[in-house]
Amino acid sequence: MASDTRPLGRVVEGFRPPPSPGPDRIEGRFVTLERLDPARHAADLFEANRGHDAVWDCLFVGPFGTLDDYRLWQETAAKGTDPFFYALRDRRSGQVGGVAAFMRIDPAHGVIEIGNIQIAPVLQRTPASSEAIMLMIDWACDSGYRRVEWKCNALNAASMRAAERYGFTYEGTFRQHMIVKGRNRDTAWWAITDADWKRIRAAQEQWLAPGNFDEDGRQRRSLGSFRA
DSSP: OOOOOOOOOOOOOSOOOOOOOOOSEEEOSSEEEEEOOHHHHHHHHHHHHTTOGGGGTTSSSOOOSSHHHHHHHHHHHHHOSSSEEEEEEETTTOOEEEEEEEEEEETTTTEEEEEEEEEOGGGTTSHHHHHHHHHHHHHHHHTTOSEEEEEEETTOHHHHHHHHHHTOEEEEEEEEEEEETTEEEEEEEEEEEHHHHHHHHHHHHHHHSGGGBOTTSOBSSOHHHHHO
């Protein structure tokens, strides 16, 4: 009798569905992730984004013309569990400068996405904004998720660079995937697996080490140089 050569995937041993996101606070060296709370975060974030409408170009919402409109969106977002939103607070300045969310949460298969990322200019290109994403990846993998996804508009060069910088692997582009604000969106798909993260985390920790930043918070060596 011929041997069975059907192309089946490897057996996933010992997998248990991980918990849904739930910590109200995730602490880092440069940033604290706080469960989104309109009473604490809406006014500061609205002010941080005021006059910078371009930060909303690739998102499904915004820009917001008034604080009341922005607070209304936050009130809806904060009630949900998928997406599960955090506000990003720079520990150095104490200022809230962005939001990010766990979303498309699929514990049965161990898959979770990091998305709805909106960073105000005050937090852009800072260690705090980078560490926030690293903390979210770390929480997901430590909690038992096998795959962390990142999806973005394929025309969003900054998001594409960020995905590569954090160690996500590009997996392809879904053409004509969405219509966002009346415009076509081709969506680039990226992912990190739990095995990838075991290799990547050491470089991230070296980059975040106190000795790699001067007194003004400027990096001495880039994250890419550690990953190389």
